[in-house]
Amino acid sequence: QVRVVESGGGLAQAGGSLRLSCVASGSLFNHSAANWHRQTPGKQREWIATLLLNDRPNYSDSVNGRFTVSRDNAKNTFYLQMNNLRPDDTGVYYCQLYSHLWSRDFWGQGTQVTVSS
Numbered sequence: 001q002v003r004v005v006e007s008g009g010g011l012a013q014a015g016g017s018l019r020l021s022c023v024a025s026g027s028l029f030n031h032s033a034a035n036w037h038r039q040t041p042g043k044q045r046e047w048i049a050t051l052l053l054n055d056r057p058n059y060s061d062s063v064n065g066r067f068t069v070s071r072d073n074a075k076n077t078f079y080l081q082m083n084n085l086r087p088d089d090t091g092v093y094y095c096q097l098y099s100h101l102w103s104r105d106f107w108g109q110g111t112q113v114t115v116s117s
Contacts, residue, residue, distance in 0.1 A: 002028050002106060006095050009111030012085050016115070020080040022095030022108055029071075032097040032106075034078040036069065039110075040091035049080060053100060063089075085115045 008020040022034060036049040050058045051069040059067060068081040078095060095108035 001025065004028070004095060004097055004106045004108040006093070006108035006111045009093060009113045011114045011116065014086055014115055014117050016085050017081070017083045018085065018113060019082065020093055020095070020111060020113075022078040022080075022097070024076055024078070024097055024106070026076055028097060028099060028106060029073075029076040029078075031101040032099050034069065034071065035096040035098065036067075036080045037094045037096060038089075038091040038113075039094070040088065043091075045094070051078060082113070085113075087115050087117045089113060090115050 003025050005023045008018060010018060012018050033053050034051045035047060037045050037047050039045045048060045048063045049067055049069045051071060057069045066084045070079045090113060092110045092112050094110045097106045
């Protein structure tokens with residue numbers, strides 16, 4: 001069974017850090033790129049970061065320089081390290097894996113991040 005499970009959300013103060021995790025079943029992890037999105041209050045879901053299959057990262061302007069994407073092959077896990085958090089980073093964060101083998105997307109369930117001022 002293919003699964004994508006997110007964790008790591010929670011409450012942080014402005015200027016603080018959180019790390020989100022996205023665990024994928026092995027068969028999915030090995031041939032997927034990871035995209036991170038967020039749904040902030042009153043706004044549409046926005047793309048914020050990508051880790052390509054060749055480990056090249058891309059970031060939106062809103063998070064560039066503060067967030068970092070990575071992967072741990074031994075743990076079948078993608079990470080979104082979020083530093084220098086701001087209140088406008090508050091929202092639900094989603095991990096979306098694109099399988100190059102199956103040519104389709106797999107979404108995590110989302111995790112809430114709340115940043116207080």
